[in-house]
Amino acid sequence: MAPETPYGAAVGWHPDPANPGAHRYWNGSEWAAPPPDWYPVPENPPYFAYWDGTRFLDGVKTRAQLDQMHGRGKFSPQTVSTVGGIAPAVAIVGVILASQSASLISGTGTIWLGAGLAVIAGVVARVFDIKTWAQVLCIIAALYSVGAAIRMESALEDRREEITRQFDQLAP
Known part of the structure; x- marks a missing residue:
């Protein structure tokens, strides 16, 4: 039976x-x-x-x-889901800040803040092992933001040197 x-x-x-x-x-x-x-x-x-x-x-x-x-369980699924939504948003804010213009007076603080936010978002995305597309977005945003900050620093340095040369020519 x-x-x-x-x-x-x-x-x-x-x-x-x-x-x-x-x-x-x-x-x-x-x-x-x-x-x-x-x-x-x-x-x-x-x-x-x-x-x-x-x-x-x-x-x-x-x-x-x-x-x-099994290499899982470091973070709860809810935490990973939350971070998965926040990290790409922070990376995008970082790109926006890193894309701002700068002047000799204002400096590049905001640009470096944006680069820093994008880099932090990229690191957090990897640590929390969020979805691959979000990790890629965060890493690309970090690379772009750091590149933008370096380009802006270089442009400002060129401008500073040009102004220094102009003042040197005015000096008797």
Whole structure:
């Protein structure tokens, strides 16, 4: 006789109705052997054990240990999503600031602020491993902004030298 199925039950490990004290895997439509993976320990759900396709192997791990093993979980999905929206916006603001004009009087502070914001957005995008397109946008914005700041500094330096030459010619 087939064990009673947990009608409407979620996919996962459930008490085996035919064998009290044991657990079976319900795949959503029938009792089945689960695919090899880490699963919550039925008797102790905060811990995970590896199912090799036929049995659980010795040793358990916490969710944090699994995340560390698989290189994920440094940041919550909500944090990554938030940063993924903010970092490109900060990079664009950086580009706008870095694209401003400067004069000998005003200097290039705003331009360097923009470059700095774009660089920070690029670094944050990489650290938080946000979507690839957003990382690329932030890195391009950082490169453009730093390039714009360097070009503006060079243009102002040329202008300063020209003014110095003009004053030197006026001197007796």
